[in-house]
Amino acid sequence: MFKDRTQAGKLLAAKLQKYKNDQGLVLAVPRGGVPVAYQVARELGFPLEVVLTKKIGHPNHKEYAIGAASLTDHFVIPHRDVPPAYIERELTAIRARLKEMSQKFMGDHEPEKLEGKTVIVIDDGVATGNTLLSTIGVIKKGKPAKLVIAVPIASREALIKLHKEADEVIALLVPEEFYGVGAFYEHFNEVSDDEVQFYLGKLGRLKKAG
Template sequence: MVYTDRSSAGRALGAHLEHLRASNPLVLGLPRGGVPVAAAVCEVIGGDLDVLLVRKLGVPWQPELAMGAVGEDGVRVLNPDVLTHTGVSLQEIATIEARERAELERRKRVLRGDIPPIPLEGRTVVIVDDGMATGATVVVACRVARLHRPARVVAAVPVASTEAMRRVETEADEVVCPWVPRSLGGVGGAYHDFHQLRDAEVTALLC
């Protein structure tokens, strides 16, 4: 099972989220890759579309491997298993976190501008990414969302590792993932087209 692209993955994921249609959900894509998935989910189940800004903290010599993640409102999560295995130092973590928080602020200016985020309070919030390898980014997203008192937090991705599913199930009220392979080498392997999205592609989907 391989998805054609993020939009087709979003439509497939949306079919598993039809039970949320009546709740008028707020679908939050994690930029950049989660936004086209979220936009397609929103086409299927309705509701509102917005972004929730988080950044992966990648291992210095293997950036795609998340040793943690940071989000708005100062939230941070570290993955102790990855840190133990890789031996990343506290100084390296601090350096990477500073860089990623600067990028978080840049994306906030580019993707939101002066437009305030849609309020989460009392809403059924669906947090969408293009996949979960470690789950760190989605865990941070769930914790950021909880700060705004939503009625319910649902995490939804087209593909995930078993480890990520276990981590996120402790954070979200519901986790929806149609494809959990026995071994997930990387999220990109689940797509024929997994190109690096530009800011312009993301902002076009949010207009």
């Protein structure tokens, strides 16, 4: 059980110390992953950005991820019953939302290049892993040297899936019975857009001060 996302982030940072001398980048899954990722990025001295990807859902079952899209790339698992026109419509809609997120959270900041870097993807927890898996497909297209998934809490099912796709997966807690991510935090309040902006800006101010 974690007190809150801040404590979880500090504990996670301790497990990621071996990457401190790498050329790296921390990618936080918004919104809940941002307070966790902030602690890791601060400890390792890595830049912090939000994962600007969204899943592409199946036309007959939107919650079922068949891929994901970023502002510049996308990844889709081919399905016979999914026409190309549907993918194009989804890409247009998803990228419109991602542009809004980018402007809100990143402003005019150009996203860091992933190529050749140790990229650490952080969320506050993983239940099924399906959405994160589709996001990994997009991130891999950026050619990072190493892809690490780090979370405070994960289901055993999700962990098995993620281990197949990432170079390393770190989960501090893998319970025998999984009741949802929030059940393993004493305080699990919804993270607002303002909080995301606060954490991203706070790290930027620390870097300027340093």
